[in-house]
Amino acid sequence: xxxxxxxxxSGSSSLKFAILSNDGDLILVEGIAEGLxxxxxxxxxxFDGQKHFHALPTSNHKSALIQISxxxxxxxxxxxxxxxxxxxxxxxxxxxxxxxxxxxxxLTALNKCSELAPLHSPxxxxxxxxxxxxxxxxxxVAVFDTAFHQTLSPEQFLYGxxxxxxxxxxxxxxxxxxxxxxxxxxxxxxxxxxxxKQGVLVAxxxxxxxxxxxxxxxxxxxxxxxxxxxxxxxxxxxxSVDPSLLAFIAEKEQTSISDTIDILNKKSGxxxxxELSNDCRKLEEAMLAGNEKAKLAxxxxxxxxxxxxxxxxxxxxxxxxxxFTGGIGExxxxxxxxVCDNLKAFNIKINAIKNTDMARSExxxxxxxxxxxxxxxxxxxxxxxxxxxxxxLIKNEPVN
Ligand code: ADP
Numbered sequence: 001x002x003x004x005x006x007x008x009x010s011g012s013s014s015l016k017f018a019i020l021s022n023d024g025d026l027i028l029v030e031g032i033a034e035g036l037x038x039x040x041x042x043x044x045x046x047f048d049g050q051k052h053f054h055a056l057p058t059s060n061h062k063s064a065l066i067q068i069s070x071x072x073x074x075x076x077x078x079x080x081x082x083x084x085x086x087x088x089x090x091x092x093x094x095x096x097x098x099x100x101x102x103x104x105x106x107l108t109a110l111n112k113c114s115e116l117a118p119l120h121s122p123x124x125x126x127x128x129x130x131x132x133x134x135x136x137x138x139x140x141v142a143v144f145d146t147a148f149h150q151t152l153s154p155e156q157f158l159y160g161x162x163x164x165x166x167x168x169x170x171x172x173x174x175x176x177x178x179x180x181x182x183x184x185x186x187x188x189x190x191x192x193x194x195x196x197k198q199g200v201l202v203a204x205x206x207x208x209x210x211x212x213x214x215x216x217x218x219x220x221x222x223x224x225x226x227x228x229x230x231x232x233x234x235x236x237x238x239x240s241v242d243p244s245l246l247a248f249i250a251e252k253e254q255t256s257i258s259d260t261i262d263i264l265n266k267k268s269g270x271x272x273x274x275e276l277s278n279d280c281r282k283l284e285e286a287m288l289a290g291n292e293k294a295k296l297a298x299x300x301x302x303x304x305x306x307x308x309x310x311x312x313x314x315x316x317x318x319x320x321x322x323x324f325t326g327g328i329g330e331x332x333x334x335x336x337x338x339v340c341d342n343l344k345a346f347n348i349k350i351n352a353i354k355n356t357d358m359a360r361s362e363x364x365x366x367x368x369x370x371x372x373x374x375x376x377x378x379x380x381x382x383x384x385x386x387x388x389x390x391x392x393l394i395k396n397e398p399v400n
Contacts (some may be wrong), residue, residue, distance in 0.1 A: 004028065004081040005387040006138075008065075009088040010127030012119050013037050015064045019078060023391065024384030028078060033064030043067050047075075061126045069134045085131050085140045086390035088179070088382065089124050090228075091117035092144030094170060099147065099389040099399045102128060102140040110142070116170070116226070141390040148178030151218040156315060159225075173230075175222035177204045181212045182400075183385040184325050184378045189217070191363060192321070192374070199316035201309050201373075204380065205335060206326035207235035207278065211305065213312035220315035223308040229265055233297075233304045235278035238268035273297035280328045280335065287334075302338030309339070310346070319373045322348065325380040331360070340375065347372035 003023070009016040018030040031045040033056065041059025045052045045068075054071075056063045072079040087102070093113030100106050107128070114121030131140060149157075157173040158166060165171045181202055189196040200214040209232040212222040223231025223239075233239045241264065250260045271278035274297035276286055286294035313319050322343075324336050333356045340350035349368035358364040358377060367375035389399045 002081070003083050003391050004078065005390045006082055006085045006131075006135075007088070007383045007386045007390075008085060008127050008131060009383075010061060010123045012123050015061055015123075015127065017068060018383045019082070020383060020387040021081065024381070024387035027383070029075075031068070033061075033067070035059055036061060036064065045071055061123060062130050065127070065130045065134055082135070082138060084390045084394045085135060085138050086386040087124060087128055087131070087140060087142050088386055089142045089144045090120040090146070090176065091174065092142070092146045093174070094150070096142070096144045096147050097150035099141055099143040099386075099393060101393050102142050106142060116174070139390075139394050141386075141393050143179055143386045143389050145176040145178050146174045148182045149173075149175030149212075149219045149222050152221060156221050171226055173222070173225045175210070175212070175219070176224045176228045177208070177210050177212070177222075178219070179382045179385045180204050180325060180380040181214065181219060181222075183382065184323055184380050185214050185217060186400075187363065187378050188321060188323060188376065195321050198320035199313070199318045200321045200323060201313055201316070201319060202323040202325060203305055203309060203329055203339065204326040205232075205301075205305060205324065205329035205332075208237070209234045209239075209301075209305065209326065209328070211308045211312050213315045215316050221312040223312065229261070232308055233273070233301045234269045235280075236266050236269045236271045238264040238272070239304060270297045270301060273300060280332055284332065284334055298335065299338060302335050303342055305335075306339045306342030310343070319346065319348070321374045321376060322367075323376045323378050325378050330377055330379050333358075336366070336375075336377070348375065350375055 004019060004021040007018045007020060013036050015033040019028045020026060021028055029047045031043060033041060033043040035041040036059050038059055041056035043054040043056055043064055054067050056067060091113055093116055095109040095113060110125060128140060184202055185200055196217045202212045204210055208228055210222060210224045213220045229237050231239050246260050250257060269278060270283060274283055274293045276294055277283055283294040283298050287298060328335050336355055337350055340348055349371035351366055351368045354366040358366055361379055364377045365374060366377060392399050
């Protein structure tokens with residue numbers, strides 16, 4: 001089997017991995033190491049339709065990657081086909097506008113932008129370093145969540161704060177979910193080539209959620225900012241709030257700024273509003289059972305998504321396509337309908353039947369015939385995008 005790629009997504013307390021072949025279309029193995037940094041780390045490997053659980057001798061990234069490497073030693077044929085490793089990197093700062101083969105210069109640049117993503121970057125760097133020592137012959141590639149948004153103009157990426165904060169500290173909007181936006185817009189381009197020259201709005205709605213405006217295949221605006229806290233209401237994140245709120249919460253609750261940010265990151269969003277769950281599916285069940293707070297949380301989520309879509313749309317020449325993706329965008333007909341109902345002033349009309357009857361895990365057109373824009377559901381696949389970039393860079397072919 002050719003071009004088998006190990007994709008690593010190294011987070012602060014978890015490490016997800018997948019081994020993909022056939023241009024990323026076939027997932028041979030996937031797994032997750034959870035509880036890293038606690039005393040209950042464990043690794044789950046899914047292979048051949050079965051899940052295997054491995055205790056981790058020490059709950060850290062190194063131990064997780066060693067176990068994965070040991071598993072590959074036993075499953076020699078999969079190991080023999082491995083051609084490279086692709087790492088998901090959350091923050092590439094302004095240094096990276098596309099995926100790159102990892103070398104010493106790249107590591108130095110990654111180290112430099114690590115202060116912009118203190119939760120993620122140390123884990124990524126660790127993941128790369130350990131993977132390098134365990135698989136010394138395999139080329140490694142870095143694929144950045146921020147890279148796709150490096151086409152934003154200063155008018156969009158600068159904050160309305162003293163200029164020196166950008167000049168001295170590079171504080172600006174970076175945006176995230178770029179790998180997903182790149183995948184989804186390219187996918188739309190394969191079924192509707194005209195879209196590559198048109199205005200596309202994408203709502204990536206998952207536990208983390210953001211929107212992106214794409215004009216002629218380039219990102220022109222997005223809702224997340226310097227960090228992924230900005231923009232939409234998310235599973236546990238507040239999204240945009242009046243910045244002064246931080247000081248008010250800190251004073252009333254006697255918390256530090258960083259603890260207050262923690263509240264906005266981990267205790268807010270769908271979870272904070274519903275006081276029930278961050279999980280859209282659970283909230284829909286609760287709403288159907290009459291829970292008013294669950295309904296309010298879902299409706300606020302949809303309303304904020306619609307607002308952010310239209311805000312990003314101000315950077316487009318026209319709104320020709322709206323795409324829903326991510327766990328919620330792909331699966332929740334309720335949220336899709338609510339978002340589109342909030343866009344009726346723009347003559348954007350969803351077809352109620354197509355929206356509810358659409359086939360799961362497939363690309364579907366769900367707009368009404370008289371809608372001003374096509375409305376699509378396109379399943380995202382960030383791992384596949386990382387695998388494709390890794391293959392292309394190893395073969396010295398361009399990535400876009
Ligand atoms: P992330 O990658 O940001 O962790 P996902 O894209 O996996 O998140 O999306 C997770 C969200 O998708 C959860 O809120 C989950 O409830 C929601 N979701 C998944 N399936 C469904 C479904 N059938 N109906 C409604 N929501 C769903």
